[in-house]
Amino acid sequence: MAEVLKITGLTAGYGPLRVLHEIDFRVLEGERVGLVGLNGHGKTTLFRAISSLVGWQSGSILLHGREIGGSRSAGPGRKTPAIVRAGLAMTPQGDAIFPGLTVAQHLDCGAYTVKAWRDRKARREMVFDIFPPLRKLEHALVGRLSGGERRMVSVGRALMVEASLYLIDEPSLGLAPKISASVIEALFALPKDGRAMVIAEQNVALLSGKVDRMVGMHAGRIRGDVGHVSLY
Numbered sequence: 365m366a367e368v369l370k371i372t373g374l375t376a377g378y379g380p381l382r383v384l385h386e387i388d389f390r391v392l393e394g395e396r397v398g399l400v401g402l403n404g405h406g407k408t409t410l411f412r413a414i415s416s417l418v419g420w421q422s423g424s425i426l427l428h429g430r431e432i433g434g435s436r437s438a439g440p441g442r443k444t445p446a447i448v449r450a451g452l453a454m455t456p457q458g459d460a461i462f463p464g465l466t467v468a469q470h471l472d473c474g475a476y477t478v479k480a481w482r483d484r485k486a487r488r489e490m491v492f493d494i495f496p497p498l499r500k501l502e503h504a505l506v507g508r509l510s511g512g513e514r515r516m517v518s519v520g521r522a523l524m525v526e527a528s529l530y531l532i533d534e535p536s537l538g539l540a541p542k543i544s545a546s547v548i549e550a551l552f553a554l555p556k557d558g559r560a561m562v563i564a565e566q567n568v569a570l571l572s573g574k575v576d577r578m579v580g581m582h583a584g585r586i587r588g589d590v591g592h593v594s595l596y
């Protein structure tokens with residue numbers, strides 16, 4: 365299977381703070397990988413580094429063999445649009461939503477590429493099929509939704525663009541266990557169709573047995589393949 369992502373020797377951080385240390389990490393086409401580790405060990409920073417949203421970094425990040433890493437000397441976010449067009453989509457941690465937009469408007473924000481924008485109606489339908497509670501809320505303001513519904517909007521927004529690699533940052537954060545399990549179930553019900561997914565989670569039990577591989581992250585370093593374990 366071809367590699368979607370190949371990270372070699374990635375070091376990254378904020379200001380004087382070095383958060384990631386010499387990371388090597390690979391993801392294959394269509395693979396579902398759990399990135400597990402406690403709060404503050406660098407999962408979000410790894411996602412930000414891949415999407416070019418950290419202040420500085422060094423090392424190589426190949427997306428479909430094309431270099432999207434480098435020094436970030438142009439500043440955080442400058443390369444992000446090109447990286448999205450190259451096939452990356454990310455759901456940030458928590459409720460990164462716009463409370464004044466409706467569900468439909470919010471989802472459309474994720475239809476970033478020309479093709480995704482053209483197909484936005486069909487893609488919204490796809491998101492409603494994955495997260496059925498959102499269908500009747502299409503014209504509701506996102507700020508009025510429950511935490512679980514908001515998370516569905518947040519994850520759904522990333523699915524509005526056809527990407528080959530989705531980075532989903534802690535989909536369960538702050539949700540009741542039953543609700544987070546339903547968000548994750550819905551995500552895994554998506555046909556693989558060559559879409560690779562890396563899901564960062566503190567709650568290992570939520571991913572156990574559902575991902576192809578779990579990788580641990582500790583103190584800014586990858587701690588190897590921990591397989592299909594359940595810590596609960």
Ligand SMILES: Nc1ncnc2c1ncn2[C@@H]1O[C@H](COP(=O)(O)OP(=O)(O)OP(=O)(O)O)[C@@H](O)[C@H]1O
Nearest residue numbers: 378381383401402403404405406407408409410457
């Ligand atoms: N914008 C920032 N500026 C400075 N330091 C940051 C910033 N964001 C994160 N950090 C620091 O980087 C380290 C790793 O944080 P990161 O958010 O990547 O971890 P995480 O494993 O994703 O945990 P969490 O689940 O809390 O997001 C922490 O020490 C954190 O304080």
